[in-house]
Amino acid sequence: MSTTNPRSAAFEILLRIDKERSYADILIDRELSSGFLQGPDRGLLTELVYGVLRRQGTLDYIINRFSKQKSERLERSVLVLLRIGLYQIFYLDRVPVSAAVNETVKLAKVLAPRASGFVNAVLRSADRERDDIAYPDKEKDPVGYLSTFYSHPSWLVAGWIGQLGFAEAESLAKAMAEPPPLTIRTNTLKTSREELMERLASEGVQCEATRFSPLGVRIITAGSVARLQSFRDGLFTVQDESSQLAVMFLSPEPGEKVLDACAAPGGKATHMAQLMGNSGEIIACDVIGRKLRLIGENAARLGISCIKTVPLNTARPLNSIKDARFQRILLDAPCSGLGVIRRNPEGKWWKTAADVAELVRGQKTILENLAGYLKRGGILLYATCSTTREENEAVIDDFLSRHSDFVLEDLRVLFPAYGELITPQGCFRGWPHRQGMDGFFAARLKKI
Numbered sequence: 039m040s041t042t043n044p045r046s047a048a049f050e051i052l053l054r055i056d057k058e059r060s061y062a063d064i065l066i067d068r069e070l071s072s073g074f075l076q077g078p079d080r081g082l083l084t085e086l087v088y089g090v091l092r093r094q095g096t097l098d099y100i101i102n103r104f105s106k107q108k109s110e111r112l113e114r115s116v117l118v119l120l121r122i123g124l125y126q127i128f129y130l131d132r133v134p135v136s137a138a139v140n141e142t143v144k145l146a147k148v149l150a151p152r153a154s155g156f157v158n159a160v161l162r163s164a165d166r167e168r169d170d171i172a173y174p175d176k177e178k179d180p181v182g183y184l185s186t187f188y189s190h191p192s193w194l195v196a197g198w199i200g201q202l203g204f205a206e207a208e209s210l211a212k213a214m215a216e217p218p219p220l221t222i223r224t225n226t227l228k229t230s231r232e233e234l235m236e237r238l239a240s241e242g243v244q245c246e247a248t249r250f251s252p253l254g255v256r257i258i259t260a261g262s263v264a265r266l267q268s269f270r271d272g273l274f275t276v277q278d279e280s281s282q283l284a285v286m287f288l289s290p291e292p293g294e295k296v297l298d299a300c301a302a303p304g305g306k307a308t309h310m311a312q313l314m315g316n317s318g319e320i321i322a323c324d325v326i327g328r329k330l331r332l333i334g335e336n337a338a339r340l341g342i343s344c345i346k347t348v349p350l351n352t353a354r355p356l357n358s359i360k361d362a363r364f365q366r367i368l369l370d371a372p373c374s375g376l377g378v379i380r381r382n383p384e385g386k387w388w389k390t391a392a393d394v395a396e397l398v399r400g401q402k403t404i405l406e407n408l409a410g411y412l413k414r415g416g417i418l419l420y421a422t423c424s425t426t427r428e429e430n431e432a433v434i435d436d437f438l439s440r441h442s443d444f445v446l447e448d449l450r451v452l453f454p455a456y457g458e459l460i461t462p463q464g465c466f467r468g469w470p471h472r473q474g475m476d477g478f479f480a481a482r483l484k485k486i
């Protein structure tokens with residue numbers, strides 16, 4: 039994009055996401071690695087892009103209060119400029135309101151000259167009347183309130199209320215609109231968590247041990263961890279605490295033959311390799327063959343050699359795998375990602391309830407197919423980073439209703455120290471508003 043102006047770069051990225059459904063992380067990485075933005079401007083770009091995407095619902099609500107033309111009918115470039123300006127006014131304390139307005143209007147004069155007066159008027163009135171903006175009434179319109187105040191699509195919020203009740207849905211909605219923590223997993227093939235934390239401290243990184251995962255470290259200092267020598271030395275990998283726990287609940291052992299059915303980019307495959315002491319065999323498949331390269335790169339950096347990658351659609355018979363009988367299978371299923379909308383906020387605006395139903399069909403097909411490749415006595419862990427019941431408990435209930443050769447193992451019994459994370463049915467559920475970790479689900483199935 040070759041600009042030294044972080045607001046202008048954020049505008050280009052947000053417009054592309056809006057028009058082409060591109061992914062924010064890829065576009066931000068590309069912009070930052072072009073090297074045009076320096077110092078605090080790099081942080082401002084990231085903050086503006088993610089912040090606007092997280093708060094887009096609320097920002098559009100505010101726009102609709104102060105613009106005669108509804109947000110859906112505004113020219114996209116004007117809408118994006120207004121969102122960027124309002125985000126700074128309402129959510130970024132470190133940018134003075136005058137700077138937020140002036141900089142946005144300056145940008146509008148170049149990018150949407152005919153609308154610069156309109157942009158100026160909407161931003162100024164929104165700031166002047168910010169304390170008088172009325173949101174839908176909590177009691178009369180709970181869905182409207184949660185969706186506009188915390189910026190999530192109504193159908194998603196309605197699902198949370200149905201699942202958790204209003205009070206807890208409100209805590210979840212609030213947590214899901216905040217930036218997520220940055221958590222890493224110690225590579226125990228090379229170091230211990232204590233040694234890693236000392237090493238990080240020597241590199242100027244403030245961090246703390248995670249509460250639940252024995253391998254997790256939460257990074258407190260801002261900034262990328264990929265620049266650290268400890269990262270290049272393969273001492274850790276970036277992975278949320280909930281994903282770390284899922285693999286722990288599968289607990290693969292040294293020497294076993296394991297299938298990772300949906301493996302790219304390899305976060306969980308490399309974790310399994312650690313638990314297996316880099317022995318045995320992990321067959322890591324992904325339907326998108328080019329993504330398998332990422333697993334290879336991660337494994338090489340972490341010093342792992344027991345993973346074999348195979349491009350494969352695991353919803354179909356695994357004919358291309360020789361001797362396809364496994365002691366453990368991980369099905370980290372393709373899902374809606376509605377548990378990780380803090381990280382990928384653009385996704386929540388694209389997805390619909392119909393997409394969830396379509397994903398469920400795929401999840402059931404893959405699970406059904408894999409069941410035949412597990413040895414008797416073997417364990418299959420079904421996991422998603424979704425909060426919906428449909429993609430989680432309902433998939434497991436449906437599977438068990440047709441498979442008397444499988445039982446659901448109660449994780450409270452197997453991992454009593456983790457009771458707080460386990461549902462009454464015995465499955466793992468992590469929640470941003472309860473434990474600060476990503477929304478995640480895992481069920482441990484045993485073939486009898």
Ligand SMILES: C[S@@+](CC[C@H](N)C(=O)[O-])C[C@H]1O[C@@H](n2cnc3c(N)ncnc32)[C@H](O)[C@@H]1O
Pocket residue numbers: 281299300301302303304305306307323324325326329350351352353370371372373404
């Ligand atoms: C949730 S991600 C996996 C994340 C990975 N387990 C990790 O921890 O890094 C789901 C993956 O499943 C892959 N996938 C989707 N459908 C598939 C199928 N039918 N067969 C194999 N892989 C599939 C996607 O390409 C995607 O990489």
